[in-house]
Amino acid sequence: MKLSTVALTLFSLSVLSACSDNSQNESMQNKTELSDQVAPANVPETLQSAGQADIDLLAAVLDVKYRLVTNEPSVKCDKDKANGACFEVELSFTAKQDIKVKDWSIYFSQISPVQSFESDWAQVSHLNGDLHKISLSEGFTGFMAGETKTLLFRANFWSLSETDALPNYIVTGDNLTARVIASTKPMINPETGLEVLPYVEPYTDEVKHFKRDANDKTVWLTAERLYERNAAVNEHAQDISSHIIPTPKQLVETTGKPADISAGLSINWENVSQEEVAPALERLTSLGINFNNNGLPITFSKKRDGSKKPGSYLLSVTATEISIVGVDGNGVFNGLQSLAALLTPGSALLPAVTVEDEPHYEFRGILVDVARNFHDKAFILKLLDQMAAYKMNKLHLHLGDDEGWRLEIPSLPELTEIASKRCFDPEETTCLLPQLGAGVDPESGVNGYYSVADYQEILVAAKQRYIQVIPSLDMPGHSRAAVTAMNARYKKYMALEQEDKATEFLLHDQDDKTVYSSVQYYNDNTINVCMESSYKFIEQVMKDVKAIHAEVGHPLTRYHIGADETAGAWVDSPACQSFLAEHKAEIASSKELGAYFVERVSNMLAELDIEAAAWIDGLEHTNPENMPPVVQVNAWHPLAWQGHQSAHKLANYNWQVVVSSPDVTYFDFPYEADPKEHGYYWAARQINTRKMFNFMPDNLPVHAEFWLDRADNQYEADDTLQLDEQGKVKHAPLNKGLTFLGLQGQLWSENARTENTAEYKLFPRFIALAERAWHQADWAVPYNYDGFKYSKETNAFTAELRAQRDQAWFNFAHTLGTKELAKLDIGGVHFRIPTVGAKVIDGQLHANTAFPGLAIEYREQGKPWLRYEQPVAVDGEVEVRSVNYLGDRFGRELKVK
Template identity: 60%
Template sequence: MGFQMNKNFLVLSVIATLSIVGCNEAVQNEVLQVNESVQESERLIALHSATQTDIDDIAKNLDVSYQVVTNVPSEKCDKEIANGACFEVELTFKAQQGIDAKDWSIYFSQIAPIQSFESKEFEVKHINGDMHQITLQNSYSGFKKAESKTLLFRAMFWSLSESDPMPNYIVEAPNTKAQVIESTKAVIDTDTGLEILPHVIAFTDKEKQFKRSANDKTQWLNSAGLYKRNDAMFSAADVSDTQVSQTIIPTPKEVIFDSNNAVVDISNGFNLMLGNVKQSDVDAALSRLVLLSVNVGSDKQALPLKLAIESDENKAIGSYQLSVTSTGVIVTGVDGNGVFNGLQSLAALVEVGKGTIPIVEVVDEPHYSFRGMLVDVARNFHSKAFILNLLEQMAAYKLNKLHLHLGDDEGWRLEIPSLPELTDIGSKRCFDTQEQTCLMPQLGAGVDPSSKVNGYYSVADYQEILQAATARHIQVIPSLDMPGHSRSSVKAMTARFNKFQQTEEELKAKQYLLDDFNDTTKYSSVQFYSDNTINVCLESSYDFVIEVMSQVKAMHAEAGQPLTRYHIGADETAGAWVDSPACKAFVANNDKGITDMKELGAYFIERVAGILSDLDIETAGWSDGMEHTRKENMPAIVQANAWDALFWSGHDKVHTLVNRDWQVVVSSPDALYFDFPYEADPKEHGYYWASRHTNTEKVFQFMPDNLPVHAEFWLDREGNPYEADDSKIPMKSGTSFLGVQGQLWSENTRSDDMVEHKVFPRLLALAERAWHFADWAVPYNYEGAKYSQQTRTFTQEKQQARDKQWRLFATTLGHKEFAKLELANIDYRLPTVGAIVKAGKLHANVAFPGLAIEFQEGEGKWQLYQEPIAVKDKVKVRSVSVNGQRRSRTVDVITSKP
């Protein structure tokens, strides 16, 4: 009160004096500055500790913006971290209303750890994983209405995509309920169904923002570049309507169509005769025909559809023959799976809205026995409904393995009834710094434990998934990653320990404990966690594995799909246990043959593989963990998923595992990681550590039987040529791969729609490569060879044959398959449109001929593009789904130079 009176007296006295004697403008300004300074000092004194009302107001009224300033490293980057690579981000905070509270902070997810910052009023630090905290310095002065303040930070590596930043910044203060800042919440674009982050400022600078390094030759794909690429592929397209109608995806081994391209009428549907085939073996395939408006029943007037099983031990599981004649259809399989596949090929001949199919003879068998798709539901949860829809489409295109990634650092997604903490705590992210009720909100999860990014499958849910898979001849291979990537289970079992400690039940508390509380090891996982690894020296860790796997096995058995293979994970274990007393004692004891801490990771995998063998379950795992095991300590049958990038000599790792006589599933990120961007454009969603652009055509181009040959026509992640030397570790003569698998990791994939956008239509190209060995593919050279852009093993003739087949494949998708996906409610990615304005006319094209294109001139209405058309204003373009209900991402059109 005294300060207020003195201040008012001072100001009034000065003003009175000025009014009497007069003064010049400079003196008046000085007086005003004195007044403002006094007001600011008064406001600083008035700052108060944040209340719940303050937190609620800040969440509502603080506008946050995130702008990548540069990816070009400077002298301010830490030379000891990431080889000196770092990027700069400017965070701007603008208050819609004044903020007079102090002692509040902001928690936010930032994938690459922050290493330094510049701000007069804020501090920022890395907490764990991707979690960071912004706190207020002593110099913090509050916000005036409409005032902006900035925080510049530098983080490791690069930020090359507008989808890198995370949503849901959280404001909190002591003794208050944390709230998500409204301006950082994701929104969904109504036209595309895709997620938008309003707080992220769009990229504009190709050199500072878009490039990874000075050596990065990646080209930002604009509308003109896309138009040129599409035009080169399709300008002389040799694809007819008849070819599209006759195309079966995936391509059969042998197919002969009528020489006159005759067709048969199926408008009355089919009269089904099961023969010796069980109804349950084919119900799902018959239901798909019905979905495509083809009636299947017992109408004597309909075209006969005869099914039969004729066993043949010399043919692969799932092989079949399909005969379509003018008098009927016959599907013969070597087993129920084969009949099912034959019916899916019959469905492939169906065109939505058309009442005929081609007359044809098909003899078919799979190229690979393992044709898989991984979906990560651990980082962000994805619904049971999505999984069931995915299974339907996998079966439609003859994929037969669902690798379900159910446990990782950010979430445990499968109910284990005897260990309720796994889902009570491990399946939820909210704001609990002690993590006794939920995990902390990594990956921008927000504060709502009931959010769609949280959740789990109950036993009943999981068994429904298993039964749906069985009906479609798909094996579910569950994965609960360990010993690394295990933070959700580690924290859940710690919470269990604390619960039973409170009731003084010591044995129960320690029964399934996964952490040595006396471990002082300092480590950082690949995802920057310091506490995400199961302690492999505790017997309770193995008791946990036995308990979990026994229950999962029982679930499978009860659902009618026995658990015959389990994926340990076993990847990216990061230097844990070094200072764990339990591990020091374990190594010192030496009764397990372990003499070095570095051997503990392999020991865990070997022991867990033995546990699985005792349960009659085969072992699978990722290559980087499996390669360190001793073959003599592993079971006879081991599956290894090889995920090393080809441009980093990844083929050497793959071939090493094959030469162990292990079953290798090719999972190369260069072409098979569907969480990567489709194109090299910062607006394309996804991570990019191995590829800046993995579109459907690139998946189609993949030759999984010969990994090193891709050096002849693919580039590395910076758009530069590379060499693949296969002379060092060639595969042993006669060896081959078990199969291929596509991967969808979910770190920044938060909705079911976004998963479908990333998986489809790439999944169809995956199916093509998994089922069919292309005649243009280069066979593997068991003598070893070197490949580069100077070698010509992949000849011009083979390239032309590949491109011709791609044109047919792409046109078939646009004219036939997308309509089927839409009937199944699959939100496949609509391609961005290639376009230029040349001589005053708009020219546009699309990667999947058959899809409609729309354009907008200026702020006018969207119009259907049919042929080059004169335009005068700026133009935007987009593609349209077959049913007209969705649009692609809008692209600005580039005007070509005269």
């Protein structure tokens, strides 16, 4: 499902090493050590132990800087970790006034575990997950005013983005109130509305900061390179007034005058109720269309047609009337959204067209992770509006993970009382550890949960928009929030001497001595699959969630187990040793316990009339004969690592495969190859709107002809039948006639701490996702059921098809720039305003954008911003940026060299 930035090589080599071994600075393995404060024996007697006033002062006056030194591996990298790769960071601490106290520590989040450090005054230890601790060493003598002390550390893999660093370093002392060091707090850029980290020094060196290693061929997207890339789309000129996104199956421009809707629209309802289309009408109203008895006639009707897919419709626009005929209420709803797509903001004219349309995929989804960092109800409701606008119909809501539990479960209040927030509580009796730079405030925006009433409001809004909500509370791995909450419940009831209640929903074996590390470096995040209390917990949660859904008429018919990234747990669990002894006939070893769990929970769900969904790595080791007949598989293995092979394997079980390839559908990844772009990059260094548009989800291996791997190197995709030495199938093409169920985009939220950042990551890539989910492109290469081996040397994607794709992209890009981004603005969506391509040619500035129609501004050094209309003479350093439709927000500025 979701590898962290630093987990890539672990995955590709199938090596999972413990994150706190074999190092002088990795000594703490459990929560109790978090509260221990270092008290070095040889600190000079002049240093007194810190009091609360000292902690407050440290938080206020300590100026922290984070400087990436290099990604280049050296002999100082630990050869037994991360395949010998590491990067170096220098942390500097400058005191604005004297600090003459001891017995204080700093806690900070660092996604890549620190493997070694160099310092004469402090030491670093990895605690759990991304949380680290800086303790004072014997060499600490205090700070003089203005003095700077440095600490150099090495961490696994690479750091290629400035957003790898996390905010909110915490300083505290024994039995003192923890404070966030002010210099490490995030700030909001007033022009972009995005969070920035002033304590992180810019990544500027193309070799040391931008590259993984000498084999990394990624090109930094400068303003000049972007200008060249944008040139073709800006040279393309065509009337796009009749273009609809997502593209209909068939659209014909008819002769005659356009429809003038300046007087509004007058509705003839026929056999359609207002309830069936109310949100679509509300959107049209928000775009400036009025509904009254004097407007242009518009007729809504439903006509059942068994040969048509659900949601299909016919739309006719003429100068005298508009007609929408749907096969169902959803079809009429979709027809109205296409009518909105024809509208150009600021114009009251609609082109005369006839549209016949139906969806390509049944499943058109987006995953939103609200577990890592919470995103509130208003964010989800706004997203549902945009999903409906672009005909998306599945919201995969990721509600539980290691860092948070976000849904109220009435029978288990501890889940939200404790696990819905992160703060500084070493014992985790009131909140979880402050992972992902959460800070100390339990009321901050990264914390929170949906009450039953909140969640039901989301369900009702989704149902009104023909969207199914598929909840996910990841298990058995990625479950630290649940494990911790149920442990707190255990302690509460044991203190009350109610052992039966204490152990009823316990999720971990208290005598388990297994040492393991999850992909995100947790050593305690996995539900014990050998305990009956674990299954009782799951059953109780599912019954509560099912009842919550049923109360508002949005039945829970599909639930996403997760089941991904479970590694190394249970080996030394006495509960599992006893369980294996009792079940040795059907379970050979602890390695098979994960599959047992998925099979058992899937069948438990089936008994509750709920279909099971899970990530491909959690399903590929199960026995299909032990699974229910309906199984949804999210295929997330990277294409550049032969990810199509596992997708085809499980599709050949006749399971429902939803394409979720991280090379293109992971919207937490950077939009472009630039260290200032937000996101992780373990499978792809850049995923822009055009890459999403170019995707051919029906034919996964063909992308080897024109895409590159994560380091911009060529790869080969083998989709032929291959057998092992015993004659068993290693991999094979899809069985004849099989197709995928659908397509899903993913927004993981590890470093999306604000709603603005989350929307920035989603849009406008989301619109291209909708295009690929709804419309089967004419230029897409049909899947070859006979099997084929694709590479840069093959030519299944011919020059003619590539030319057709490019023309389709030009139209799409112009439609975005002219119509759709303005509608996002009107809808209050904080989409990514594109960076500007620019070049100085013969003393004149030339500039363009990927989406023609957006305004561009430029400024020379020390001068105000000016609107760019055409090439203009400039002198000296120049910066460029684009402006949104409403003129109140700007894209990230780029320097022109």
